[in-house]
Amino acid sequence: MTTLPSSAPPSSTAASSAAQDTRPALARTSSTMTENLKVEVVGLNRVKGKHLIAQVRLTNTGSEKRLPWTGELGDNTRPLGEIRWASGIGVLDARARTWILPYQPADFPCLCSDQDRDGLGYFIDPGESISLYAVMPAPSGDPSTATVVTPVGPPMVEVPISDDPPVTPPGMTIPDPDAEPVTTVTRRLVAPSESLDRSEETADDGTDLHVNLSSDLLFAVNKATLTPRAKVILARTAKLVDASSGATVQVEGHADSSGNDAINDPLSTRRAQAVRQALSRVVTRQGVDFQAEGYGSRRPLYSNDTDEGRRRNRRVTVTFAKPQPAATVAPSTTPAPGATGLTGTGKADGQPISMEITGLRKLPGGLGLLTYRITNQGAEEAWFNELHHAKDWMSFKYQAAFNVTLTDVEARRRYLPARLQVADGDSVDSYCACTDVSGVRLSTEKFGPGRQREFWSLFALPETAGTLKVKIADFADLQVPVG
Structure with missing residues (x-):
């Protein structure tokens, strides 16, 4: 060697x-x-x-x-x-x-x-x-x-x-x-966020933006004619396309698993074409090539086993080159709703459980690192499973501490834990860029008396927010400064 x-x-x-x-x-x-x-x-x-x-x-x-x-x-x-x-x-x-x-x-x-x-x-x-x-x-x-x-x-x-x-x-x-000879091993990091009205979810993979528009808001059931509300939703997407320098915009229609391919495939294609036509009329930048294709239910983002997962899979995805960041402006200092301070309390198996946020730190490339500490304050052993129990529609490969969100209240936008993506044939597996609690780490959420553990999550961070509302499991909302 x-x-x-x-x-x-x-x-x-x-x-x-x-x-x-x-x-x-x-x-x-x-x-x-x-x-x-x-x-x-x-x-x-x-x-x-x-x-x-x-x-x-x-x-x-x-x-x-x-x-x-x-x-x-x-x-x-x-x-x-x-x-x-x-x-x-x-x-x-x-x-x-x-x-x-x-x-x-x-x-x-x-x-x-x-x-x-x-x-x-x-x-x-x-x-x-x-x-x-x-x-x-x-x-x-x-x-x-x-x-x-x-x-x-x-x-x-x-x-x-x-x-x-x-x-x-x-x-x-x-x-x-x-x-x-060696093979390079890398994972694409995708950092999603969503509007509070649930009209769209945006995933940033560092190269492209993938804007997932809710078909439930764009169209009536089993229809491919845009609703009146779609005009407002598409106007926001058009501004992002105008800010991009990419020459191609890919529009993809997707369905959930209810129904069969004979219904889902042509419907997803017609919906993609409707969005392509509407976007091409409101995007002001010249020289943009709009392409449309339907994939039926073959490319789900989330599990189809839940109502929320199926709702998110019914979407039209608009993909284009990531716009360059806008000029930096002073961060907002408006407090977010929620409890003041960086600690919270709760219960697990009858034992008092405490949570303390230890940092929300900016990283290069528009990312942020949230760290927090969970402690069993009781006299008996307790399992605190709430860190992975919620949001099963996020469909990560293994259990992880992904029941955490950041919210920019002024911009009305919620940020979700980042994903590590691994290609598996024609599909893509997603792993949470956060503390793993699966496999050999299944006991991570088991706390002895006085036991304390550190947890973390990666997120995209808004450019201008100085304070974000942080929600961790069932603990009360906290307003946390971005450092």
């Missing part, structure tokens, strides 16, 4: 030397799932101008129990057979709306630390640590910092990137990604 040069010579025993890694941390977080497991970024190096090497140190901060770590770092967006120990270490390319993960060689699940190959062991002893690596593409634009992501806890933002050769602890050997 060809390795990358390092400024630190390797030793012969990776497992025994891992605890000797005393490098200062560039960023840190803690595991939501495993108590006393600390996660630190100890190296982030751009190599050959195109690769990025992330080094992460896991430490058992407890004094009694050995901690298993092998289920913590695997990427759950890969097929089950490919979820290996450090495959979930990555970076967020916020401007490109891309989640970057380790390369995948031809004969191994990922170009990253592996428990068996690197001899790291299954457990971390009290007070001890192990160091891991992951090799991936560098984020676009040669940024000086990056947001490092893991499945373990909240993303670590503004981690400095060095262009010097990586410094490694004794025993660590980092393979050269140019020494063998």
